[in-house]
Amino acid sequence: MKIRKVGALLTTAAMVGVLAVGFGCKKKEEGEAAKSAEGNTIKIGFLGALTGDVAMFGKPTLDGMKLAVEQLNAAGGLNGKKFEIVEADDRGDKQEGASVTQKLISRDNVVAIVGDPTTGITKVAAPIAQKAGVVLISAGATGQGVVEIGDCIFRDTLLDSVAIPALIDYFSKDLGYKKVAVITSDNNDFSVGLSQTFRDAIKGKDIQIVADEKVKDGDKDFSAQITNIKAKKPDVIFFSGYYTEAALILKEARKQGMKTKMFGGDGLFSPTFISLGGDAAEGSMAYVGFSPEQPTPETAKFIDAFKAKYGGNLPGLFDAQGYDAVMMLADAMKRANSTDPAKFKVELAKTKNFKGVSGTITIRANREPIKSPLYLLEVKGGKFALKAKIPVKMD
Secondary structure, three states: OOOOOOOOOOOHHHHHHHOOOOOOOOOOOOOOHHHHHOOOEEEEEEEEOOOOOOHHHHHHHHHHHHHHHHHHHHOOOEOOEEEEEEEEEOOOOHHHHHHHHHHHHHOOOOOEEEEOOOHHHHHHHHHHHHHHOOEEEEOOOOOOOOHHHOOOEEEOOOOHHHHHHHHHHHHHHOOOOOEEEEEEEOOOHHHHHHHHHHHHHOOOOOOEEEEEEEEOOOOOOOHHHHHHHHHHOOOEEEEOOOHHHHHHHHHHHHHOOOOOEEEEOOOOOOHHHHHHHHHHHOOOEEEEOOOOOOOOHHHHHHHHHHHHHOOOOOOOHHHHHHHHHHHHHHHHHHHHOOOOHHHHHHHHOOOOOEEEOOEEEEEOOOOOEEEEOEEEEEEEOOEEEEEEEEOOOOO
16 A cells, blocks of 8 residues: 655655665674574564554554564564564654664664555665665555565565456456446555556456546545546446545545445555445445455464454454564574574565465565455445455466
């Protein structure tokens, strides 16, 4: 997911970090992250928002990480050493994200960082981690240009470039959707990129874009766009932005007598979308990389443990991906028999068919993840419920 309403400028540290792109994830020198594995703890940093507009992504990521570390330590840790999470709040701000990343590396001496769950801050933090030789794995970033920053940078999320083609086939063949109206928030990089991914994916498919409208994050009036879309009579609306604008768009559509459903990515996957949209949100769909419904054996155990730890609450997407990120790091360290980032990042890059609680994950040759299945959720009775579990080709 790409962040919205973030800070304006990168810190000097982040800008310097960009110069490290393309450099290898090297072994740490004395005084840097190698020290984190000394003593009895293996420190993993959390990078994400615990306050602010996007805390709904950061808090569950941390909850998932905490459960993973609790289970790892209960099983003896790694080579007699316990795992420890070092957490900090970046408040959903790019400048603060850069500052937190520097602190985690230089002061807290972490060997790895999980986060940020958003693309924008991940792309600020990644060059800093890359230069320092610290592994960073994002548990949510789906946008372009993340792992290309360097060979210390990973992610465990379902990529839009993987999800959209599988979703289009399902919509066309199973739901019979042939005509789509696309709405893009053109001041939101995530939305712009996702809409382009959709346009590219439908080439050669039996599906047509009949309307292609632009809005902006923060807009309140969508009457003109809906008037244009209504005239085209689409089977479904694809909105690539976030839940606030999505809810208001649907309210306007219902006001104008349209009953057309909307679908989008995890930008729609928020309780606020349902509470703000009310009845207008019913029937809308969001694709994500996790659902507690129809669980695998691994996922069922995770759900039970999560409910026991967090007062009976069901885990969501970011809980699961935060959990998987920590478990993938621990698995790579175990296979490398080392907590040196220069060594375990090599094993992390070799991850194949990892049975995560959010799906089966493979890291491909370009270090991009591919995971299956894809979960299509539908707003039903004021809640997100599983509509379809769609397999993804693992090649």
